[in-house]
Every structure is written in C-alpha cells, then in structure tokens.
Amino acid sequence: MRIYKEFTFEAAHYLPSAPPGHPNSRLHGHSFRAVVWLAGTPDPETGLIREFSEFRDALEDARQALDHHCLNEIEGLAAPTLECLTMWIWRRLKNSLPQIARVEVHRDTCKEGCVYEGEAD
Numbered sequence: 001m002r003i004y005k006e007f008t009f010e011a012a013h014y015l016p017s018a019p020p021g022h023p024n025s026r027l028h029g030h031s032f033r034a035v036v037w038l039a040g041t042p043d044p045e046t047g048l049i050r051e052f053s054e055f056r057d058a059l060e061d062a063r064q065a066l067d068h069h070c071l072n073e074i075e076g077l078a079a080p081t082l083e084c085l086t087m088w089i090w091r092r093l094k095n096s097l098p099q100i101a102r103v104e105v106h107r108d109t110c111k112e113g114c115v116y117e118g119e120a121d
C-alpha cells in the first residue's frame with residue numbers, strides 16, 4: 001500500500017550541457033510539482049503508514065531548500081534536470097522518510113516529468 005503527498009516550488013535554473021546560445025543555457029524559471037510516495041503496511045493500532053502532518057513537515061524541508069532558489073547553486077544539483085531533481089529529493093528525504101518508494105517531479109506547463117524509485121541508491 002502507498003500514500004502520497006505533493007508540494008510545489010518555483011525555481012530558476014540553466015542547463016550547463018546546453019550549447020552556448022541555446023535558451024536552455026540561459027537562466028530561466030519553471031513551476032515544479034513534486035509527488036512523494038511512501039510504501040508500507042498500516043500500523044495495526046494507528047491505521048497509519050505515516051501521519052500526514054509528519055510527512056508534510058519532512059517535505060517542507062525539501063521545499064524550502066528548492067523554492068525561489070537557483071537550482072544550479074544547490075549542492076548536488078549542478079546539472080538541475082528533472083532526472084537529477086528526483087534523485088536529489090529522494091536523497092534529501094530518505095532519512096526522515098525511510099518508507100520512501102517513489103518521487104515524481106512534474107513540470108506541468110511543459111507537460112513533462114520524471115519518476116524515480118530508488119534505482120540508483
């Protein structure tokens with residue numbers, strides 16, 4: 001069984017891998033929507049996999065680290081693609097949310113996103 005919670009953030013970035021003069025090589029901004037999934041079995045006494053207020057507090061740490069920042073300046077995000085963002089969020093949260101099972105990052109205005117389920121960890 002899985003539960004999920006979302007958070008959104010606005011951030012700037014540029015892609016160092018883009019050729020000089022390409023729009024992606026210049027600083028620009030996006031609205032992002034992250035969805036974090038936890039997997040587990042409900043505790044037989046509480047009925048909870050994880051209390052949602054604790055879940056929200058853990059996500060708030062990641063949200064504050066990302067929101068209204070230039071992603072390239074954040075340690076571990078020198079190449080701030082959706083792929084790297086999903087892994088960064090996973091690693092940021094795995095200690096506070098050990099049941100983490102899936103991280104999605106969506107860029108809804110561009111109709112694109114990325115899903116990470118811990119393959120590289």
Ligand SMILES: Nc1nc2c(c(=O)[nH]1)N=C([C@H](O)[C@H](O)COP(=O)(O)OP(=O)(O)OP(=O)(O)O)CN2
Binds near residue numbers: 024029082109110
């Ligand atoms: N595999 C990936 N490819 C690209 C990524 C990525 O994270 N993973 N990121 C980008 C850039 O961030 C680029 O800004 C996204 O551009 P694009 O998909 O063209 O989206 P829009 O320009 O339409 O977005 P707007 O917010 O409407 O400007 C490129 N490739």
Ligand SMILES: [Zn+2]
Binds near residue numbers: 024028030
């Ligand atoms: Zn971009």
